[in-house]
Amino acid sequence: MSATAEMPYFIKPSQNLSGPEKRTAYAEARAAILATIGDEQNETVKMVTINCLLKTYLPYYYWVGFYLVRGENQLVVGPYQGTLGCLYIEFGRGVCGTVAASGVTKIVDDAHALKQGTEHIACDPNSRSEIVVPVRRADGSLMGVFDVDSTLKASFDQVDQEELEQLLIAVFTKA
Numbered sequence: 001m002s003a004t005a006e007m008p009y010f011i012k013p014s015q016n017l018s019g020p021e022k023r024t025a026y027a028e029a030r031a032a033i034l035a036t037i038g039d040e041q042n043e044t045v046k047m048v049t050i051n052c053l054l055k056t057y058l059p060y061y062y063w064v065g066f067y068l069v070r071g072e073n074q075l076v077v078g079p080y081q082g083t084l085g086c087l088y089i090e091f092g093r094g095v096c097g098t099v100a101a102s103g104v105t106k107i108v109d110d111a112h113a114l115k116q117g118t119e120h121i122a123c124d125p126n127s128r129s130e131i132v133v134p135v136r137r138a139d140g141s142l143m144g145v146f147d148v149d150s151t152l153k154a155s156f157d158q159v160d161q162e163e164l165e166q167l168l169i170a171v172f173t174k175a
């Protein structure tokens with residue numbers, strides 16, 4: 001797939017960061033997120049705050065948002081920032097559906113190299129690399145998945161996985 005789509009005026013292409021730069025940016029974003037959320041328990045308030053502040057501090061976050069579990073094996077789009085997100089994803093389909101089914105984080109270096117419609121679902125052809133992390137509540141139930149896209153290849157690595165897994169546990173499993 002080589003199609004690209006014109007980016008809306010409010011969206012900028014990604015800029016990759018080095019490992020140390022990522023650690024600094026995540027530390028600043030995490031502090032701002034936890035300070036802003038405080039004792040708030042409403043999941044929507046938490047999700048919109050996470051999307052906004054991570055996109056503010058991390059310049060390779062092109063699309064950032066949540067897909068939430070609905071019923072037995074469906075994901076429905078939740079709060080996000082970026083270009084139009086697909087509304088529904090079945091468990092086992094695309095990167096989000098695969099993570100919802102396996103419960104394990106997945107990093108994709110080049111989404112254009114995956115089988116479209118099965119291994120990857122292209123909501124926006126500008127998305128090139130991706131990370132998807134499962135999101136659980138304090139009782140261990142799967143709330144959904146957290147999805148981040150970049151317009152560059154290989155923007156995500158172990159640093160993103162560690163930082164995002166820890167942040168989502170800190171925000172969604174705290175009593």
Ligand code: SME
Nearest residue numbers: 085094095096120121123
């Ligand atoms: N690419 C995802 C679909 C969601 S968009 O990235 C917003 C996937 O393959 O599951």
